Amino acid sequence: MNYIWSKKSLLDFIYKNIVKVVWNKNFILSDLFAWTGIVGRYFKQKWHKVIANDLQYYSYILNKNYIWNHKDLYFSWLLDEIPELLVWNVNNYKEIVCNYLNNLPWKKWFIYKNYSVGWTTGAEFERLYFSDENALRCDGIRQKIESWKKKKLINDNEYYFLLASLLEAIDKVANTASVYWAFLKKLKKSALKTLELKPANYYLNEQEHDVFNEDINSLIKNTSHEVVYLDPPYNHRQYSGNYHILETIAKYDNPKIRWITWMRDCSIQKSDYCKKSEVLKAFDDLVQNIDAKYIFLSYNDEWLMNLDEIKKIMSKRWDYWVLKQKYRRFKADKTEARNHKKDETIEYLHYVKIK
Numbered sequence: 001m002n003y004i005w006s007k008k009s010l011l012d013f014i015y016k017n018i019v020k021v022v023w024n025k026n027f028i029l030s031d032l033f034a035w036t037g038i039v040g041r042y043f044k045q046k047w048h049k050v051i052a053n054d055l056q057y058y059s060y061i062l063n064k065n066y067i068w069n070h071k072d073l074y075f076s077w078l079l080d081e082i083p084e085l086l087v088w089n090v091n092n093y094k095e096i097v098c099n100y101l102n103n104l105p106w107k108k109w110f111i112y113k114n115y116s117v118g119w120t121t122g123a124e125f126e127r128l129y130f131s132d133e134n135a136l137r138c139d140g141i142r143q144k145i146e147s148w149k150k151k152k153l154i155n156d157n158e159y160y161f162l163l164a165s166l167l168e169a170i171d172k173v174a175n176t177a178s179v180y181w182a183f184l185k186k187l188k189k190s191a192l193k194t195l196e197l198k199p200a201n202y203y204l205n206e207q208e209h210d211v212f213n214e215d216i217n218s219l220i221k222n223t224s225h226e227v228v229y230l231d232p233p234y235n236h237r238q239y240s241g242n243y244h245i246l247e248t249i250a251k252y253d254n255p256k257i258r259w260i261t262w263m264r265d266c267s268i269q270k271s272d273y274c275k276k277s278e279v280l281k282a283f284d285d286l287v288q289n290i291d292a293k294y295i296f297l298s299y300n301d302e303w304l305m306n307l308d309e310i311k312k313i314m315s316k317r318w319d320y321w322v323l324k325q326k327y328r329r330f331k332a333d334k335t336e337a338r339n340h341k342k343d344e345t346i347e348y349l350h351y352v353k354i355k
């Protein structure tokens, strides 16, 4: 998953500057607003231990796969059902299991019944989030993964890997303009492609990593860190609403969905970092309570907190600095789904060395 908010094109800037500032080069990186874990993954690739956290459950699944998983998967208990696993070696196992899931019978369940064209055609409000075939495939695959888990035919590492692969695959064929608040009126080209599970590969290494699914302000009161990286939301759009369908596929909990918005109840996942009236209080509470040696923050000047407010809050912990880099960001274009216009901006990396 890669949207305009992602730090993907800034990873080098973030990594180089954190390593330059932090005295002990072997530090643990805590990426506590992790989303897809793209920043943590970069540090994991460079052999750091990583701690990841996010409020959203689908983010937790992605991070359990990309960060927490760090050894090969064997799928040993699936040998009876997928005999090809006997023939090939470990490098092919992930692909074999994904291919097997791609060829399952389709199922008419939650995603098909709530978010596909076919089931809702003729209803008062049609919903074109997915083509019929992709919604049916998604339900078939999601149910199979859960039944394997229930029967203990896959372990937690395999479960998170398969779910992450499904989340990545379904997002590629979603008929939306970037986020899931609304669908497009006609199925776009990429939504007409067949949903295809591909292995959501992760870096192998020897470190044990930790992943949490908590509100950051609660988490930091019960945990210790070394180097904390913060990349909070920067506007009023809640991530819980932006990605509600991914949350439902991750949880697959048959939720009640609301009339017209077709969204699950996201109220308990509303973030104070998306509220102008709450963000300063939440950020101050966060920064003052973090037990760590360094805090780094990505936050630009056009967002909910201004640069002076950030400086004032972070300076309370001691030695505050800010680094800047010009950067050509891709901006959402309202008329074309997921085509983005370039826009020059300045990227800020604030940090404080803690006394």
Ligand SMILES: C[S@@+](CC[C@H](N)C(=O)[O-])C[C@H]1O[C@@H](n2cnc3c(N)ncnc32)[C@H](O)[C@@H]1O
Pocket: 005, 006, 007, 008, 032, 033, 034, 035, 036, 037, 038, 039, 053, 054, 055, 056, 059, 214, 215, 216, 217, 231, 232, 233, 234, 239, 240, 271, 272, 273
């Ligand atoms: C800007 S995104 C992070 C982007 C990520 N660094 C990247 O480059 O892809 C912010 C993330 O913070 C999460 N979030 C918002 N409020 C939170 C809170 N109170 N506790 C934990 N996570 C939160 C959101 O769910 C979202 O995934």
